[in-house]
Structures are given as structure tokens and as C-alpha cells.
Amino acid sequence: EPEVTQTPSHQVTQMGQEVILRCVPISNHLYFYWYRQILGQKVEFLVSFYNNEISEKSEIFDDQFSVERPDGSNFTLKIRSTKLEDSAMYFCASSEAATIEQFFGPGTRLTVL
Amino acid sequence: GENVEQHPSTLSVQEGDSAVIKCTYSDSASNYFPWYKQELGKRPQLIIDIRSNVGEKKDQRIAVTLNKTAKHFSLHITETQPEDSAVYFCAASYGNKLVFGAGTILRVKS
Numbered sequence: 001e002p003e004v005t006q007t008p009s010h011q012v013t014q015m016g017q018e019v020i021l022r023c024v025p026i027s028n029h030l031y032f033y034w035y036r037q038i039l040g041q042k043v044e045f046l047v048s049f050y051n052n053e054i055s056e057k058s059e060i061f062d063d064q065f066s067v068e069r070p071d072g073s074n075f076t077l078k079i080r081s082t083k084l085e086d087s088a089m090y091f092c093a094s095s096e097a098a099t100i101e102q103f104f105g106p107g108t109r110l111t112v113l
Numbered sequence: 114g115e116n117v118e119q120h121p122s123t124l125s126v127q128e129g130d131s132a133v134i135k136c137t138y139s140d141s142a143s144n145y146f147p148w149y150k151q152e153l154g155k156r157p158q159l160i161i162d163i164r165s166n167v168g169e170k171k172d173q174r175i176a177v178t179l180n181k182t183a184k185h186f187s188l189h190i191t192e193t194q195p196e197d198s199a200v201y202f203c204a205a206s207y208g209n210k211l212v213f214g215a216g217t218i219l220r221v222k223s
Contacts, residue, residue: 102159
């Protein structure tokens with residue numbers, strides 16, 4: 001069964017550094033998402049991406065965040081200058097269409113020191 | 114605003130008993146309501162979902178009910194087993210995104 005994959009599984013960085021989190025969505029899916037989950041809290045929406053552009057973003061997704069689909073398979077989330085409060089698990093998800101099942105990747109645990 | 118309330122935050126049941134988790138949403142335009150199970154350190158896994166044109170859906174020991182008028186939906190797990198222990202999240206669609214509830218820690222005691 002196809003799955004969403006994410007790399008790395010754990011990223012440790014210094015405050016102020018840039019990080020890029022990578023995702024490979026399921027191949028026939030057209031909608032891509034990033035969510036984050038601070039330890040012990042709920043899953044929070046960051047951004048959705050369709051047809052090579054952002055379709056929706058949350059208040060969390062400020063100018064420090066960007067997403068890109070650099071080729072036909074990868075979907076990346078970049079945080080330009082990390083802050084301590086960016087420490088969280090970041091989940092990528094994909095779906096065939098809007099408002100149907102979203103398949104989540106295993107997550108990248110980001111630790112900002 | 115976009116909000117999903119989930120109750121209870123923790124739920125302990127005896128093995129074999131039923132568990133019920135309830136959620137309410139705020140936007141009448143929401144039309145898709147999934148439930149995810151998340152084990153410690155793992156990704157959320159979809160266990161059941163329901164669309165706004167359906168009032169109830171069942172899959173073996175798991176069922177979901179939706180009351181569109183009241184804007185609430187519930188997850189029912191019957192004959193609970195220790196492996197059902199996990200965090201359960203409800204979610205509602207708002208536009209192109211899912212808004213999640215705060216989660217329910219379900220503990221099934223054997």
C-alpha cells in the first residue's frame with residue numbers, strides 16, 4: 001500500500017537556522033498539506049497546496065515558512081529562521097481530492113535549541 | 114471561527130465496554146468529518162470518516178454518528194480491547210483543510 005514518506009525523521013537545529021523538511025506524497029495525489037503537532041497537543045493545520053500553489057494557509061504559516069514542489073515527487077516545507085517555539089512534530093499529508101481522506105506521513109520531529 | 118471541540122480529554126474504560134467520544138464544530142459548511150487514531154510517536158491513522166449527507170456509518174466495532182443540525186458528531190467503539198488504547202482525534206473540514214479537536218486519551222483496562 002502506498003504511503004507518504006518524510007525525511008528526516010528527526011532534525012535538530014540551532015535557533016535562527018534554516019531547515020527544510022521533505023515529503024514524498026502518494027504518487028497519484030493532487031493535494032498536499034503540512035500540519036504540526038507540538039508535544040502533547042492537537043494537530044494544527046499549516047498550509048495546503050494544489051496545482052503548484054498555496055490554496056490555504058493558517059496564521060501560523062507566516063513569512064518564515066514556505067512550501068515548494070521542486071519536482072514531480074517532493075514537497076518541502078522550509079522554515080527560514082527557526083525559533084524555539086517551532087519545535088514540534090511536522091506531518092506532511094496528501095489526498096486525491098479536497099475533503100476526502102488525507103494520508104499522513106510518519107512525521108519529522110524538529111527540535112530547535 | 115473555525116473550531117472543533119472534543120470531549121472528554123481522557124477516557125478510561127474496562128475491556129469489553131463501549132467508549133464514546135464527542136465533537137462539535139462551528140461551520141455549517143463543513144462536510145467531511147474524519148476520526149484519527151494516534152499511537153505514541155506515530156502518525157495519525159484514519160479509522161473512520163463520515164460525510165455530511167450521511168447520518169451514521171459503521172465499520173465493525175467502530176461507528177460514527179453525525180447530527181448536522183446540532184453540528185456534532187460522535188465516535189463509538191464497542192467491545193473495547195487493550196489495543197484500542199491511543200489518542201483519538203476528531204476533525205472537520207474547513208475549506209481545503211482539516212481542523213482537529215484537542216484529542217481524547219483512551220485507556221482500555223484489561
